[in-house]
Amino acid sequence: GENVEQHPSTLSVQEGDSAVIKCTYSDSASNYFPWYKQELGKGPQLIIDIRSNVGEKKDQRIAVTLNKTAKHFSLHITETQPEDSAVYFCAASKGNNNDMRFGAGTRLTVKP
Amino acid sequence: DAGITQSPRHKVTETGTPVTLRCHQTENHRYMYWYRQDPGHGLRLIHYSYGVKDTDKGEVSDGYSVSRSKTEDFLLTLESATSSQTSVYFCAISERDPGRTEAFFGQGTRLTVV
Numbered sequence: 746g747e748n749v750e751q752h753p754s755t756l757s758v759q760e761g762d763s764a765v766i767k768c769t770y771s772d773s774a775s776n777y778f779p780w781y782k783q784e785l786g787k788g789p790q791l792i793i794d795i796r797s798n799v800g801e802k803k804d805q806r807i808a809v810t811l812n813k814t815a816k817h818f819s820l821h822i823t824e825t826q827p828e829d830s831a832v833y834f835c836a837a838s839k840g841n842n843n844d845m846r847f848g849a850g851t852r853l854t855v856k857p
Numbered sequence: 858d859a860g861i862t863q864s865p866r867h868k869v870t871e872t873g874t875p876v877t878l879r880c881h882q883t884e885n886h887r888y889m890y891w892y893r894q895d896p897g898h899g900l901r902l903i904h905y906s907y908g909v910k911d912t913d914k915g916e917v918s919d920g921y922s923v924s925r926s927k928t929e930d931f932l933l934t935l936e937s938a939t940s941s942q943t944s945v946y947f948c949a950i951s952e953r954d955p956g957r958t959e960a961f962f963g964q965g966t967r968l969t970v971v
Contacts, residue, residue, distance in 0.1 A: 788962030
């Protein structure tokens with residue numbers, strides 16, 4: 746089955762700097778790659794997603810890039826703010842009911 | 858926030874006792890899911906439902922059962938709780954298959970088995 750690895754497990758940046766989180770996946774048939782943000786005491790919330798027919802997608806300060814050949818995708822957050830502090834999860838899916846696999850998560854801390 | 862309510866939010870139970878967690882949605886979404894979240898493992902799918910009385914197993918289904926008798930309710934039962942089932946449990950819903958579109962998560966239930 747699919748295996749998703751996520752790095753780093755923790756990331757600390759200064760406010761205003763950029764943050765990059767990377768994920769690799771094992772199944773070349775995966776075609777949907779969402780990123781979720783989880784704040785303390787809450788459930789994960791989708792912040793951006795990308796499909797395999799697109800190489801990059803941006804939404805304000807957040808962008809995701811996908812390299813299908815290398816089977817990795819990354820989350821880029823620019824101009825980080827303290828409210829970006831949270832745990833971020835990547836995931837990969839082939840589009841079936843039960844095959845979504847999540848990475849282990851990255852705890853991002855943005856220092857004021 | 859999507860209308861998802863998990864109950865209870867916290868529970869401590871003893872090994873060997875049955876436990877039922879409830880997920881209630883007001884969005885009329887077809888798909889409902891139960892995940893568990895453990896350090897170093899992200900979220901892992903336990904069971905899911907694609908309609909009333911239609912359920913199937915996920916990645917880590919051993920020791921768990923589910924039922925969905927109404928569109929809005931999805932129950933997760935631990936027949937005989939074990940310490941390895943200490944975890945945070947999340948319910949999720951989606952209008953379509955979450956392998957293709959956004960899934961909305963509840964606030965989570967922290968279960969401790971002692």
